[in-house]
Amino acid sequence: MTVKTSSLWDIAEKQTALIEDLDHSLEICLSTRLKETGFDFGQSVTCLKKLPLNGPRLYQVADSVFSIEKSVAEKIYIKEAK
Amino acid sequence: MSSILILGKPNSGKSLLFNRLTGLKQKVANFPGATVELKRGMCGTLELIDFPGVYSLTAMTKDEEIAIAGFHQSLKDEKIKSVICTLDITRLERSLVFGLQAQALASEYKKPIIFALNMIDELPQKSELSVEKLTKLLGSPLYALSAKTLEGVDEFKKAIVKISNSPNDYLPQGEMYSKQKAVVRAREVVKELDLGGVFFIKNQTQIDKFFLHSFVGGIAFFLIMGLLFQSIFTWASPLMDLIEEVIGQLGVFVTSSLPAGIVSDFINDALFGGFGSFLVFAPQIMILSFIIGLLEDSGYLVRAALICHRPFSYFGLSGKSFIPYLSGFACSIPAMMAARVIESPKKRLITLITIPLMSCSARLPVYALFISAFVPEEKVFYGLLDLRGLSFFALYIFGLLTALVVSAVLSRVNKKEVMDAPFILELPPYRLPAFKPLAMRALHATKSFVVKAGPVIFSVTAIVWVLSYFPYGAGKLESSWLSQIGHFLSPLFQPLGIDWRYGVAILASFLAREVFVGVLGTLYGVEGADENIASLAQNIQADGLTFASAMALLVFYAIALQCISTVAMLKKESGSSKIAWMTFLGYSVLAYFLGLIVKISLS
Ligand SMILES: Nc1nc2c(ncn2[C@@H]2O[C@H](COP(=O)(O)OP(=O)(O)OP(=O)(O)O)[C@@H](O)[C@H]2O)c(=O)[nH]1
Ligand SMILES: [Mg+2]
Numbered sequence: 001m002t003v004k005t006s007s008l009w010d011i012a013e014k015q016t017a018l019i020e021d022l023d024h025s026l027e028i029c030l031s032t033r034l035k036e037t038g039f040d041f042g043q044s045v046t047c048l049k050k051l052p053l054n055g056p057r058l059y060q061v062a063d064s065v066f067s068i069e070k071s072v073a074e075k076i077y078i079k080e081a082k
Numbered sequence: 083m084s085s086i087l088i089l090g091k092p093n094s095g096k097s098l099l100f101n102r103l104t105g106l107k108q109k110v111a112n113f114p115g116a117t118v119e120l121k122r123g124m125c126g127t128l129e130l131i132d133f134p135g136v137y138s139l140t141a142m143t144k145d146e147e148i149a150i151a152g153f154h155q156s157l158k159d160e161k162i163k164s165v166i167c168t169l170d171i172t173r174l175e176r177s178l179v180f181g182l183q184a185q186a187l188a189s190e191y192k193k194p195i196i197f198a199l200n201m202i203d204e205l206p207q208k209s210e211l212s213v214e215k216l217t218k219l220l221g222s223p224l225y226a227l228s229a230k231t232l233e234g235v236d237e238f239k240k241a242i243v244k245i246s247n248s249p250n251d252y253l254p255q256g257e258m259y260s261k262q263k264a265v266v267r268a269r270e271v272v273k274e275l276d277l278g279g280v281f282f283i284k285n286q287t288q289i290d291k292f293f294l295h296s297f298v299g300g301i302a303f304f305l306i307m308g309l310l311f312q313s314i315f316t317w318a319s320p321l322m323d324l325i326e327e328v329i330g331q332l333g334v335f336v337t338s339s340l341p342a343g344i345v346s347d348f349i350n351d352a353l354f355g356g357f358g359s360f361l362v363f364a365p366q367i368m369i370l371s372f373i374i375g376l377l378e379d380s381g382y383l384v385r386a387a388l389i390c391h392r393p394f395s396y397f398g399l400s401g402k403s404f405i406p407y408l409s410g411f412a413c414s415i416p417a418m419m420a421a422r423v424i425e426s427p428k429k430r431l432i433t434l435i436t437i438p439l440m441s442c443s444a445r446l447p448v449y450a451l452f453i454s455a456f457v458p459e460e461k462v463f464y465g466l467l468d469l470r471g472l473s474f475f476a477l478y479i480f481g482l483l484t485a486l487v488v489s490a491v492l493s494r495v496n497k498k499e500v501m502d503a504p505f506i507l508e509l510p511p512y513r514l515p516a517f518k519p520l521a522m523r524a525l526h527a528t529k530s531f532v533v534k535a536g537p538v539i540f541s542v543t544a545i546v547w548v549l550s551y552f553p554y555g556a557g558k559l560e561s562s563w564l565s566q567i568g569h570f571l572s573p574l575f576q577p578l579g580i581d582w583r584y585g586v587a588i589l590a591s592f593l594a595r596e597v598f599v600g601v602l603g604t605l606y607g608v609e610g611a612d613e614n615i616a617s618l619a620q621n622i623q624a625d626g627l628t629f630a631s632a633m634a635l636l637v638f639y640a641i642a643l644q645c646i647s648t649v650a651m652l653k654k655e656s657g658s659s660k661i662a663w664m665t666f667l668g669y670s671v672l673a674y675f676l677g678l679i680v681k682i683s684l685s
Contacts, residue, residue, distance in 0.1 A: 029140060029141065029142045030142060030503075030504065032138070032140050032142075032262075033137065033138060033140070033142045033506070034506075035262060035265060036137060036138045036140070036179050036262075036264075036265055037137065037176075037506070038175070038176070038265075040265060048287055048290070049287075049290055049291070049294050051294060051296070051388060051389070051391075051392070052296040052300075052392075053392040053393070054392060055388065055389070055391055055392040056388055056391050056392075056401070056505055056507070058290065058294070058509065060283060060287075062175045062176070062269070062272070063172070063173050063174060063175050063176065063272070063282060063283065064173050064175070064176045064283070064508060065283055065286065065287070065508070065509040066506060066507065066508050066509070067388050067505070067506070067507045067508075067509060068504075068505070068506055069391065069504055069505040069506075071504060072504045072505075072506065
């Protein structure tokens with residue numbers, strides 16, 4: 001098993017990253033939905049805004065913006081943070 | 083009869099298009115999940131069916147499962163000739179993921195799919211869009227249109243008729259992309275089309291910097307909410323005064339032109355005193371609906387839900403609970419339907435149970451009555467704020483805080499580990515709300531509120547009038563039948579410091595709380611015999627109700643679940659009559675004891 005250290009939750013505001021993998025502990029229906037939402041292998045995602053109190057953050061994927069809460073964003077692994 | 087389904091990604095304009103094609107007024111709002119139930123309507127001889135939007139044909143929640151099962155069920159039906167799928171041009175890739183899956187599904191059932199490429203009014207350079215190219219890439223008929231400006235809608239109407247008449251000529255062509263293949267294909271299609279889609283979210287990101295800013299955003303949130311409640315009182319009062327004046331004059335005119343006696347007494351007390359007192363509050367309901375509409379349509383509602391998510395989580399709720407809560411300030415019934423936007427079953431149930439604590443518009447008359455009787459009309463904070471408006475705000479906050487406490491208790495009592503759907507929410511663009519449809523909606527809401535509540539209020543006030551008028555007639559309230567009933571019950575209300583007349587009004591308002599004002603109005607009318615109709619607030623002041631008791635009553639009304647329709651709706655949405663009746667009972671007891679505490683501590 002490879003050690004995955006950075007997740008979507010780790011990237012800073014305005015930073016872009018490429019999705020590497022989704023945690024395998026996620027429910028199938030949830031990881032399917034994430035992929036369909038654009039959080040799919042190789043896709044680039046930008047963190048647009050962080051909210052106070054560890055609130056859900058805004059991520060841009062392709063032409064849409066989604067807010068995702070911590071428990072999910074932590075399970076989306078990224079490859080490189082530019 | 084031939085029918086057509088309207089499917090598409092949430093917030094892609096299905097309902098607005100449906101309204102344009104059928105002339106109906108299905109709810110349109112700028113957040114994903116506005117439509118929660120099927121709606122049917124006629125477009126010429128074709129029946130159109132507006133579905134709730136979904137992101138994918140693979141369900142993540144129970145509701146999506148039901149919606150998707152509904153697609154399959156409908157597509158099997160012979161009557162369904164074709165499927166319309168809306169695509170939001172500003173979110174083309176996301177729209178296409180569902181669009182392609184829907185196309186594959188339609189193809190499976192041998193039905194044509196017609197793409198409605200919506201929102202072209204938002205496109206900066208129309209020339210860039212090649213409809214032919216996209217049609218070819220998709221292999222199904224496609225029409226560019228704007229449900230907002232109506233551009234292309236007529237042509238689209240003709241097309242759906244033509245296609246539904248010979249569906250087999252328009253079946254999807256080429257390769258079909260279901261499930262995950264649709265995700266990849268959607269990306270390819272958008273790339274080939276090269277619209278520069280990222281353009282669309284630039285503006286929204288700029289505005290979000292402000293509204294979601296850690297500090298400024300928070301202040302903006304409280305300002306907006308404060309303004310909402312302030313306006314219910316301040317803006318509505320001229321209109322309310324006007325209605326009160328007109329009803330008063332009309333009362334005098336009508337009764338003076340009738341011979342004195344029982345008929346004139348009835349009209350004076352029950353009709354003008356009872357029903358009229360209630361009608362005065364219609365403007366507040368209208369303004370409230372209007373402002374809620376503004377928040378929904380501008381796109382701010384979703385931001386508010388985001389801001390609330392963390393704070394609400396501490397109480398076992400979701401940020402999305404804010405959406406039904408806000409609409410609960412107007413009425414619990416649509417609010418309970420709006421609670422379907424919450425994916426997590428447990429959080430949704432808690433939200434459902436606590437929605438009745440939001441101060442709905444039926445409470446407005448009661449609040450307004452006691453506030454105008456007991457709170458002076460004064461400006462505070464250097465004339466910036468209105469004391470009465472603030473009192474209103476305090477009552478709404480009180481309801482909300484009670485809801486949060488109840489939620490926290492419920493979520494801790496019910497520790498059962500349920501699979502909890504996470505919080506994922508799409509951010510719609512900010513849009514300038516269209517004034518006219520909003521105003522129409524507010525008028526409509528007010529009208530239906532009055533029309534629905536009217537008969538109930540009228541019948542209850544009429545019964546109360548009869549009981550209070552007989553056997554001895556006007557001016558003999560203390561020896562009427564009603565008084566006998568009231569005195570029997572008075573031990574229950576005595577601790578709150580209110581006499582039997584209020585007790586009767588409270589009891590009657592367990593049917594529907596807005597009855598309270600009408601009943602009191604009638605009782606004062608009968609008691610006052612042939613005096614002029616003074617305003618109810620003046621009567622209450624003159625009557626010597628203490629401040630402590632008035633506050634106790636307000637607290638009672640803020641909490642008690644006095645609405646049969648809400649109990650019925652709670653039963654339907656929670657799927658359990660036990661939950662509904664327990665909630666009813668729980669809030670009645672809580673209301674009574676909190677009222678008692680207020681009374682004792684203020685005396
Ligand atoms: N600019 C523009 N806005 C549109 C157009 N069509 C719809 N809208 C807006 O888009 C938002 C969503 O419209 P709805 O009709 O409620 O969308 P829906 O697809 O029914 O959404 P759900 O019921 O949530 O799935 C509303 O704010 C509409 O005013 C359009 O052609 N142009
Ligand atoms: Mg809709």
